[in-house]
Amino acid sequence: MPKLSRSAQLDQAIQALLSYTDSVPPVKSSLAPLVRIAADLCDLPREEFKARLKSDLERKASMATPAVTPFREGFHSLTPYLIVEGAAKLIDFLKQAFGAEEKFRVPKPDGRIMHAEVRVGGSVIELADANAQYPPRPTNLHLYVPDADSVYQRALAAGATSTHEPVDQPYGDREASIRDPGGNNWYIATHKAAGPGQFTPEGLRAVTIYLHPKGTPQLIDFLKRAFNAEEDARYESPEGAIMHARIRIGDSIIEMSEAHGPYVPRPTGIHLYVPDADAAYRQALAAGATSLTEPNDAPYGDRAAAVQDPHGNSWFLATYVRDVPLPG
Amino acid sequence: MARGQPRSEAREEIFAEQLLIEAAQRDPRRFAELYEQNFDRVYAFISRRVRNREEAEDLTSEVFHQALANLPRFEWRGVPFVAWLLRMAANAIVDRWHSTSKEQVDPRHDAEDKAALAEVEQRASLFQLVESLPPDQRLVIIQRFVEQRSTREIAAELGRSEGAIKQLQFRAIENLRARLGGAHA
Numbered sequence: 001m002p003k004l005s006r007s008a009q010l011d012q013a014i015q016a017l018l019s020y021t022d023s024v025p026p027v028k029s030s031l032a033p034l035v036r037i038a039a040d041l042c043d044l045p046r047e048e049f050k051a052r053l054k055s056d057l058e059r060k061a062s063m064a065t066p067a068v069t070p071f072r073e074g075f076h077s078l079t080p081y082l083i084v085e086g087a088a089k090l091i092d093f094l095k096q097a098f099g100a101e102e103k104f105r106v107p108k109p110d111g112r113i114m115h116a117e118v119r120v121g122g123s124v125i126e127l128a129d130a131n132a133q134y135p136p137r138p139t140n141l142h143l144y145v146p147d148a149d150s151v152y153q154r155a156l157a158a159g160a161t162s163t164h165e166p167v168d169q170p171y172g173d174r175e176a177s178i179r180d181p182g183g184n185n186w187y188i189a190t191h192k193a194a195g196p197g198q199f200t201p202e203g204l205r206a207v208t209i210y211l212h213p214k215g216t217p218q219l220i221d222f223l224k225r226a227f228n229a230e231e232d233a234r235y236e237s238p239e240g241a242i243m244h245a246r247i248r249i250g251d252s253i254i255e256m257s258e259a260h261g262p263y264v265p266r267p268t269g270i271h272l273y274v275p276d277a278d279a280a281y282r283q284a285l286a287a288g289a290t291s292l293t294e295p296n297d298a299p300y301g302d303r304a305a306a307v308q309d310p311h312g313n314s315w316f317l318a319t320y321v322r323d324v325p326l327p328g
Numbered sequence: 329m330a331r332g333q334p335r336s337e338a339r340e341e342i343f344a345e346q347l348l349i350e351a352a353q354r355d356p357r358r359f360a361e362l363y364e365q366n367f368d369r370v371y372a373f374i375s376r377r378v379r380n381r382e383e384a385e386d387l388t389s390e391v392f393h394q395a396l397a398n399l400p401r402f403e404w405r406g407v408p409f410v411a412w413l414l415r416m417a418a419n420a421i422v423d424r425w426h427s428t429s430k431e432q433v434d435p436r437h438d439a440e441d442k443a444a445l446a447e448v449e450q451r452a453s454l455f456q457l458v459e460s461l462p463p464d465q466r467l468v469i470i471q472r473f474v475e476q477r478s479t480r481e482i483a484a485e486l487g488r489s490e491g492a493i494k495q496l497q498f499r500a501i502e503n504l505r506a507r508l509g510g511a512h513a
Binding site: 005061 | 351372
């Protein structure tokens with residue numbers, strides 16, 4: 001019997017694979033990897049099927065009404081607005097420590113930053129240098145990362161001060177905390193109780209605002225009346241103090257616990273996208289907020305207003321109206 | 329960098345995907361991009377477990393229609409979108425087995441299993457690499473494996489010898505092996 005060429009031997013094996021016979025003829029070991037590839041190629045999808053399914057899905061998607069969303073792309077309902085002395089230095093820190101990506105900055109003639117946006121994980125953080133109207137307001141932020149220990153070390157190397165070394169918390173988080181060069185506190189955590197490959201608890205994104213108010217129940221009540229907030233979770237001490245609460249506003253969560261010990265109230269700047277900034281402004285005033293800025297058409301494309309809640313937090317209310325090209 | 333932490337490029341890819349998911353949640357027309365990115369993976373996962381082209385297509389179609397319908401409720405928790413799709417695929421396969429009373433190995437563990445996910449990535453890469461073959465090699469691979477035609481039939485249609493078609497087929501598969509970077513070696 002004539003000796004078969006390598007290409008003929010391979011074809012014989014392929015024929016057996018395509019016939020779904022269990023007996024693929026033995027081949028030289030040098031051909032074995034090619035036979036394994038051929039076995040996978042038996043499942044190669046039909047191009048016509050892929051194209052037809054795509055057009056079916058596109059037809060179905062075009063019939064669905066796009067959700068009316070009041071956000072600029074990349075934003076969610078809640079975004080922390082950090083007001084600090086040394087915004088440029090803080091941006092450098094966020095890049096080095098947390099791998100932040102700078103989206104853009106609007107400098108003033110004196111080099112200070114009027115407004116900047118960075119992205120950390122899937123979350124946006126806005127920041128600006130303090131001025132007479134808005135003095136520095138250090139804030140607390142909860143950051144979820146794949147490996148809290150290494151991010152904690154990177155933060156220290158980038159100039160942060162440690163306030164709490166990494167420890168395993170009873171609620172399933174590996175958690176540390178640091179203070180950044182702008183004075184903001186960061187709780188750096190990895191949610192160990194999440195499934196494989198996950199590091200964020202359900203409902204939270206990379207960055208979440210964390211408040212320590214005096215009178216947490218009153219603040220929660222205000223948020224319900226002003227912004228239609230809902231309680232996602234509440235844990236109380238035996239004495240009835242709120243140890244931890246998760247409050248949902250729109251598609252985002254804000255966390256809080258009653259001020260105690262070193263955890264003092266730190267009024268925070270919060271950018272809140274709402275379906276109707278004018279209506280939200282009126283509702284917030286009716287709930288007990290004071291006006292900082294009346295609703296106006298902002299040059300960056302949002303309908304915007306600002307109020308202060310009874311606990312001193314500033315809420316920058318906005319509704320996305322149109323896209324305006326951003327600098328940078 | 330600590331062991332087990334995704335590389336920074338991988339993380340960037342995941343976050344870019346998150347942006348795309350959010351865009352598709354707002355405007356379902358953007359779902360087509362998620363489909364393009366994940367079709368080969370979902371098909372690779374399903375076809376490995378059903379061994380019948382019609383059933384694989386049926387289930388793939390079911391998974392993507394279900395994904396489009398459920399996208400508004402998808403919550404991003406730091407895992408790639410494909411993991412969500414593969415869980416849906418595994419459930420769809422199990423449902424199909426229940427309706428036909430087939431006894432098989434439960435694929436729901438595979439949708440979480442690292443080795444099974446690596447295999448999905450490898451098979452999806454292979455499917456995509458077929459696109460990059462020289463046109464004559466690509467044609468032979470599609471006729472042979474998708475249309476399931478014999479080398480004799482392909483030779484007759486293309487007006488070439490059967491030996492030449494077997495050679496083209498051989499070179500195409502060698503090419504794919506080289507482009508896979510030894511993953512199949």
